[in-house]
Amino acid sequence: MTTPRPTSSRRTRTRTRTRANGDGTVYQRKDNRWEAAGYVLAPGNTRKRIRVYGTTRKDALAKLTEKIAASNLGLPVAATDSTVSTYLTYWLNGIAVHQVRENTHTRYAACVRLHLVPGLEAKQVARLTARDVRTFLDRLRVACQCCAQGRDTDRRSCCAIGQCCNKRLSPLTVTYIHSVLKSALEHAVREDELPRNVARNVKTPAPRPRRFKPFTASEARQFLHAAGNDRLNALYELALRTGLRKGELLGLHWEDLDLDSGTASIHRSLQRTPTGGLTILHTKTRASERRIALPTECVNSLKTHREQQEEARRIAGTGWSDNGLAFTTLTGGPLEPANLTRSFSRLLKSAGLRRIRFHDLRHSTATLLLEQGVDLVVIKELLGHAHIGVTAGVYAHVRLRLQRQAINTLGAALGRADNDPDNPPATAVVR
Structure with a gap:
């Protein structure tokens, strides 16, 4: 009678192996987490054994597989034992x-x-x-x-x-x-x-907020009056009345503006980059993509600006660069942000106004709206802030001033005499 040949433990291990050479190993630790280890490409064209962890075997294996796949494409992993x-x-x-x-x-x-x-x-x-x-x-x-x-x-x-x-x-x-x-x-x-x-x-002390000096209402009126005869009057109107960022203004296309309904779609920005030069990019954040209502004054100035641009196109003839931008150079090219800053400084000087940054026009918009009692949520949507906390934090000093005015108003009301004819007794419950 032939006795069955015993199967060696080595052969048993070979048959139960499920991962090929180079795929790494996966096993469960004593703390019930799963650990996967394998060799991948490291900086300096060397090989390094790494370990990743997961709550399940599948999770740990997926992490290791992702790293090995990146390594096979020639992408080294971070070597934390390096400098x-x-x-x-x-x-x-x-x-x-x-x-x-x-x-x-x-x-x-x-x-x-x-x-x-x-x-x-x-x-x-x-x-x-x-x-x-x-x-x-x-x-x-x-x-x-x-x-x-x-x-x-x-x-x-x-x-x-x-x-x-x-x-x-x-x-x-x-x-x-x-x-x-x-x-x-x-x-x-x-x-x-x-x-x-x-x-x-490591906790670092919160830096003191950068102070800005927005226009007062009288300065804003003086600025708009001085910009009335400027070639970029429509741009300055938009900047002060809507609070658009410089890049958003320069990246506006005519197709983004609906002058019939009085709205503008903001979803791109013109920026100068080290490699691409003047480039149209997406807005700063996803929250910056927004649709805003245009004031009547902006609609009128944009219509006038479009007529002036058509005249400039006719004069330039074949030298005109047709890129669909609302604000361009005299030959249709995109406006250089630095040149706009210089033009803005010259306008302030000619108008006899104090020097501020172009971005302070945006601050002026928010400050003037707050002082007129506009809700903070509305201002947040107009400016395109990602969170209302940003709006509240930037303009905290304005809100504090308004609170003080409100408290003083209440104090004046409470200080009136009881027989004051302008202070009749309350007859309704305030809810």
């Missing part, structure tokens, strides 16, 4: 570049190059602590940037002549640098490369 400099370079060029606008990415890159890399370059990402981040930010607040960035090495200035200029960063800039570091480390946390974001454990 901050290496990781930030990876984050800038591999992650942030696909998530933010080009101008924002340029600011991120400048922040990394000028501040984060020089201050944290020698630190390993995995060993970075909240104390390291706090110490770095404290040094950043007191350091002279002229000396720190070597601006005085090629000329006789600042420390080169023994007299430090103490050119320090503003609290707003320090907060921005901190936010960039938090964003970079947050990506590592989402990718299970770091257990926590140590930069979030």
Whole structure:
């Protein structure tokens, strides 16, 4: 009688194996979480074994599969055992570049190059602590940037002549640098490369809000009167009466304007980018995409402006650039934002008005509306703020002034004599 050949434990393991070489391993930990591990491409064209976690086997396996797929496409994963400099370079060029606008990415890159890399370059990402981040930010607040960035090495200035200029960063800039570091480390946390974001454990003092000086009602009237004969009168009317941003004004197309119904659709913006030059982009946020009502004065000035543009088109002939923009140069090209700023400054000077930023026209719109008792929700929708908290925070000082006026009005009413004929007794219940 032939005895059945026993199956070895090795053969049993081979038969039950369900993942091929290179696919990694998946197993359940003692804390009931699932862990998946495998080798992927790392910066420097090296291979690195990574571990990801999930609440279920499927979740952990999906995370590992995603990383291996990206590795097979030649995309390295973040190596948290590398230095901050290496990781930030990876984050800038591999992650942030696909998530933010080009101008924002340029600011991120400048922040990394000028501040984060020089201050944290020698630190390993995995060993970075909240104390390291706090110490770095404290040094950043007191350091002279002229000396720190070597601006005085090629000329006789600042420390080169023994007299430090103490050119320090503003609290707003320090907060921005901190936010960039938090964003970079947050990506590592989402990718299970770091257990926590140590930069979030560091609290920085809230920067003092940037003060702006909007027009008063009399100054606004004086400005509109001075702009009446300007070629861009319709643009200035829109800026002050609707609060549109500069890029939104310059990105307006005639097809966005319905002058019959008196409405405008805001869904694009003209911006200058380092690589594309003057480019039409989406609005700042999704909340910025909105449809607004146009005042009668704006409708009339836009109709006049369209007639003037048609005359300019006739004069330019074949030299006219037909791009559908509402506000253009004399040959139909898009207006340069910097040139609009210079034209605005000249207009203020000729009108005898104090110098303000172009963006302060937007602040003037909101301030004047608040002072007229317009509801904050309406102003939020008109300005295209993402959250009403933004509107309330920016114009908190205006609301405080209005509250004081209301309290004073109530105080005057309560101070009247009982026999005052202008103060009859209340006969209705206020609900």
